[in-house]
Amino acid sequence: xxxxxxxxxxxxxxxxxxxxxxxxxxxxxxxxxxxxxxxxxxxxxxxxxxxxxxxxxxxxxxxxxxxxxxxxxxxxxxxxxxxxxxxxxxxxxxxxxxxxxxxxxxxxxxxxxxxxxxxxxxxxxxxxxxxxxxxxxxxxxxxxxxxxxxxxxxxxxxxxxxxxxxxxxxxxxxxxxxxxxxxxxxxxxxxxxxxxxxxxxxxxxxxxxxxxxxxxxxxxxxxxxxxxxxxxxxxxxxxxxxxxxxxxxxxxxxxxxxxxxxxxxxxxxxxxxxxxxxxxxxxxxxxxxxxxxxxxxxxxxxxxxxxxxxxxxxxxxxxxxxxxxx
Amino acid sequence: xxxxxxxxxxxxxxxxxxxxxxxxxxxxxxxxxxxxxxxxxxxxxxxxxxxxxxxxxxxxxxxxxxxxxxxxxxxxxxxxxxxxxxxxxxxxxxxxxxxxxxxxxxxxxxxxxxxxxxxxxxxxxxxxxxxxxxxxxxxxxxxxxxxxxxxxxxxxxxxxxxxxxxxxxxxxxxxxxxxxxxxxxxxxxxxxxxxxxxxxxxxxxxxxxxxxxxxxxxxxxxxxxxxxxxxxxxxxxxxxxxxxxxxxxx
Numbered sequence: 372x373x374x375x376x377x378x379x380x381x382x383x384x385x386x387x388x389x390x391x392x393x394x395x396x397x398x399x400x401x402x403x404x405x406x407x408x409x410x411x412x413x414x415x416x417x418x419x420x421x422x423x424x425x426x427x428x429x430x431x432x433x434x435x436x437x438x439x440x441x442x443x444x445x446x447x448x449x450x451x452x453x454x455x456x457x458x459x460x461x462x463x464x465x466x467x468x469x470x471x472x473x474x475x476x477x478x479x480x481x482x483x484x485x486x487x488x489x490x491x492x493x494x495x496x497x498x499x500x501x502x503x504x505x506x507x508x509x510x511x512x513x514x515x516x517x518x519x520x521x522x523x524x525x526x527x528x529x530x531x532x533x534x535x536x537x538x539x540x541x542x543x544x545x546x547x548x549x550x551x552x553x554x555x556x557x558x559x560x561x562x563x564x565x566x567x568x569x570x571x572x573x574x575x576x577x578x579x580x581x582x583x584x585x586x587x588x589x590x591x592x593x594x595x596x597x598x599x600x601x602x603x604x605x606x607x608x609x610x611x612x613x614x615x616x617x618x619x620x621x622x623x624x625x626x627x628x629x630x631x632x633x634x635x636x637x638x639x640x641x642x643x644x645x646x647x648x649x650x651x652x653x654x655x656x657x658x659x660x661x662x663x664x665x666x667x668x669x670x671x672x673x674x675x676x677x678x679x680x681x682x683x684x685x686x687x688x689x690x691x692x693x694x695x696x697x
Numbered sequence: 698x699x700x701x702x703x704x705x706x707x708x709x710x711x712x713x714x715x716x717x718x719x720x721x722x723x724x725x726x727x728x729x730x731x732x733x734x735x736x737x738x739x740x741x742x743x744x745x746x747x748x749x750x751x752x753x754x755x756x757x758x759x760x761x762x763x764x765x766x767x768x769x770x771x772x773x774x775x776x777x778x779x780x781x782x783x784x785x786x787x788x789x790x791x792x793x794x795x796x797x798x799x800x801x802x803x804x805x806x807x808x809x810x811x812x813x814x815x816x817x818x819x820x821x822x823x824x825x826x827x828x829x830x831x832x833x834x835x836x837x838x839x840x841x842x843x844x845x846x847x848x849x850x851x852x853x854x855x856x857x858x859x860x861x862x863x864x865x866x867x868x869x870x871x872x873x874x875x876x877x878x879x880x881x882x883x884x885x886x887x888x889x890x891x892x893x894x895x896x897x898x899x900x901x902x903x904x905x906x907x908x909x910x911x912x913x914x915x916x917x918x919x920x921x922x923x924x925x926x927x928x929x930x931x932x933x934x935x936x937x938x939x940x941x942x943x944x945x946x947x
Binding site for chain 2: 470471475478509510518519520558566578691
């Protein structure tokens with residue numbers, strides 16, 4: 372039995388919450404049977420992130436800190452993970468489901484001859500075998516799958532697992548010396564357009580206010596943004612609203628976008644196609660506001676309000692403000 | 698430009714999916730099948746490239762013989778010919794990627810296009826696996842593809858965390874497509890008629906030299922537990938009261 376390698380993602384100088392979920396999976400798998408688990412962080416100038424990762428009780432934190440890892444293309448990220456896998460003789464690679472890992476992790480699988488399971492939502496350990504659960508068909512079906520190869524790779528859905536908790540003894544931080552040959556891979560990073568936002572990360576927010584076609588455009592979304600800001604929440608959207616260009620693509624919630632599970636989810640002017648519901652049905656409380664009483668979103672809503680959002684949202688915002696003042 | 702494009706047969710996204718009693722697969726009887734929506738985007742992009750620069754759009758599918766229907770639909774959109782890798786059963790992403798690699802070696806296309814994920818099995822791995830097996834550059838989640846004048850490279854705008862990234866890839870490369878790339882065309886009646894005469898080659902796995910082994914095995918499927926509907930509230934005031942006092946989430 373080899374060790375377990377958890378690929379941790381960071382953003383703006385901090386570990387993402389999704390990484391903590393992957394760590395808790397790695398840590399638990401390391402107990403069956405007993406083996407060591409390690410964390411890999413990669414990037415440029417990441418000593419603070421490595422120290423943050425060292426709080427979670429891993430045997431070591433491998434830190435790949437390199438000039439060329441500021442905006443790594445898929446081949447480079449895949450190569451770093453493969454080199455880290457060799458360094459700690461890992462037979463299990465666990466990563467969080469994020470746009471970053473989705474891009475390069477299958478290349479690691481092909482490189483190592485490993486089987487990979489995407490978007491794992493649960494697992495059972497049966498003797499020497501781990502049976503993974505994942506969803507298919509926009510959340511209609513649960514599949515139980517097994518990996519037959521010696522090296523196994525899984526991507527863990529962050530909302531399906533608890534976050535790892537810090538431990539007392541810090542892990543050793545081990546610099547990982549890596550070899551990168553950017554000239555040979557035929558891919559060049561050109562630019563990254565960041566969109567700074569004061570709002571919390573969509574996948575980490577406790578409250579999400581999401582809008583769909585019913586918002587009718589930017590003005591409708593401004594109402595939702597006001598509500599989100601009042602509650603300290605994030606703004607999300609259905610695919611329809613993204614395709615129409617009303618909100619940026621990375622705010623899309625659903626089968627082909629992000630999966631979220633906040634404690635409170637507002638679906639405003641969203642009809643509730645299963646492709647959208649697949650991305651939010653594990654939210655604790657779902658509020659649906661829609662003027663069509665037959666909209667399928669009401670079938671999954673904890674609280675449904677049949678109303679015109681252009682009247683209901685401003686009224687709701689005023690009412691929340693009043694209770695805050697009171 | 699010779700473009701190889703995926704054309705996967707998947708259940709209609711609006712269809713109700715049922716699992717067979719024995720959990721071996723979904724109940725296909727009575728189900729309507731379509732081309733995976735993101736593969737349609739990939740086909741559309743391939744067709745636009747051909748319209749601007751000439752060349753050929755070749756579709757491929759890995760699946761049962763009925764996938765010929767979807768290839769025929771893709772040919773009706775305007776593609777030139779199809780390749781059907783016949784595989785009965787549940788291929789894992791790795792098997793599909795190895796089949797693509799085999800087709801690539803035979804056809805030597807300038808570009809491979811496909812959807813970033815398919816709406817049935819939702820793994821989102823095939824393009825990246827195939828790129829690695831072939832040692833090719835990749836660009837996933839494309840919302841814009843700009844080919845340079847001599848067709849030797851492409852600048853791809855990718856939908857990533859927090860915004861957009863632009864990368865330049867040398868061709869041949871594998872590019873996976875997102876919804877914002879384009880709006881696929883509908884096949885016209887004359888095109889549907891014309892597609893009937895277009896060639897579809899059937900290629901068995903062993904004929905391609907691809908071993909029928911799975912790295913990820915399906916044990917069984919189960920219907921997912923569905924969330925139950927809650928209550929209707931009469932007014933904004935009621936809603937706020939419920940959220941504060943009952944659910945205690947505000």
